[in-house]
Amino acid sequence: MIDTAALGQLMHSHGLESWAEQLPTQLEQIFNQRPHGDLDRWLAAIARLPTLKPAQVTLDDARVSVTGTRPLTESERSEIHDLLQQLHPWRKGPFQLHGIPIDTEWRSDWKWDRLRPHISPLGGRSVLDIGCGNGYHCWRMAGEGAELVIGIDPTQLFLAQFLAVRHFLGPDWPVHLLPMGIEDLPANLRAFDSVFSMGVLYHRRSPIDHLYELKAALRPGGELVLETLVIEGDAGKVLVPEGRYAKMRNVWFIPTAETLAGWLKRCGFRDVRVVDVTPTTTQEQRATDWMRFESLADYLDPQNQSRTIEGYPAPLRAILLATAP
Numbered sequence: 001m002i003d004t005a006a007l008g009q010l011m012h013s014h015g016l017e018s019w020a021e022q023l024p025t026q027l028e029q030i031f032n033q034r035p036h037g038d039l040d041r042w043l044a045a046i047a048r049l050p051t052l053k054p055a056q057v058t059l060d061d062a063r064v065s066v067t068g069t070r071p072l073t074e075s076e077r078s079e080i081h082d083l084l085q086q087l088h089p090w091r092k093g094p095f096q097l098h099g100i101p102i103d104t105e106w107r108s109d110w111k112w113d114r115l116r117p118h119i120s121p122l123g124g125r126s127v128l129d130i131g132c133g134n135g136y137h138c139w140r141m142a143g144e145g146a147e148l149v150i151g152i153d154p155t156q157l158f159l160a161q162f163l164a165v166r167h168f169l170g171p172d173w174p175v176h177l178l179p180m181g182i183e184d185l186p187a188n189l190r191a192f193d194s195v196f197s198m199g200v201l202y203h204r205r206s207p208i209d210h211l212y213e214l215k216a217a218l219r220p221g222g223e224l225v226l227e228t229l230v231i232e233g234d235a236g237k238v239l240v241p242e243g244r245y246a247k248m249r250n251v252w253f254i255p256t257a258e259t260l261a262g263w264l265k266r267c268g269f270r271d272v273r274v275v276d277v278t279p280t281t282t283q284e285q286r287a288t289d290w291m292r293f294e295s296l297a298d299y300l301d302p303q304n305q306s307r308t309i310e311g312y313p314a315p316l317r318a319i320l321l322a323t324a325p
Helices: 004-012 017-033 039-047 074-085 108-115 136-143 156-169 207-217 257-266
Strands: 054-058 064-068 095-097 100-102 126-130 148-152 175-178 192-198 218-230 270-279 304-308 316-323
Touching: 004 017, 004 148, 004 175, 039 074, 039 156, 054 156, 064 136, 064 156, 074 100, 095 156, 108 136, 108 218, 108 270, 108 316, 126 136, 136 148, 136 156, 136 175, 136 192, 156 175, 192 207, 207 218, 207 257, 218 257, 257 270, 257 316
Parallel strands: 064 095, 126 148, 126 192, 148 175, 192 218
Antiparallel strands: 054 064, 095 100, 218 316, 270 316
């Protein structure tokens, strides 16, 4: 399922030898101790996907896509569509696999377009994407020339979606997804050139500890790309929802962008800067045929779209960059 041999070779060439040695045991423990009841069903759907030779893979466009050496028959198209739908819901994307568009809940390419002009060029770098979902941004990072991209996310459905995409894009890309959280990383790796944490911080009960974990994964001089929910206001302000926020139960701290910049500095990061603050719209996050549950429109006050259904400020997201000491 996960090619630890190929990943291990890449890890050895990027200063991650100690983690590479632990990884097979880690994965065995995860699948034995935290198995998802539907994982076998998802893997069976992936195993039924036809093998199609890729003619062109595109990783530097809005849709991560692959085209084949011939058009699909209607029967093939229907079969692939139905098998991929068995991995519903698709949150991050979009993708286009042999002419089949996967219109995901999030237009994740919009976020990529907001951050790409500001980050250090990824060519030749090792990258860790924390809370990567199904790996959409991992593919975009590879499209920018990254030599090694490791995405981590404990949700095993996202691993299945990644494996389905990888099935069509091919095995030779330096992109890998591991079903684990940041707490599963070995301590003090100090190895990655770039670490991305996008849409994770507000789910952490201790945001300061999360920032220290991010710093511990970066080599000295490496770049942190941090994207998270914020509120408007000056330094020092933080929203701590009393219950749910936008119907989410696990939202703990939403600071202002200036407060978050201060936290990063307090944790020892240098060159801290806010490069983007953008409201989330119902065009960027919405229900589709590939994600048929509730989405942002259902989380907002129908009488006042500037507030959540609970009365809190509607989602506003910031991107901050910082350098590890």
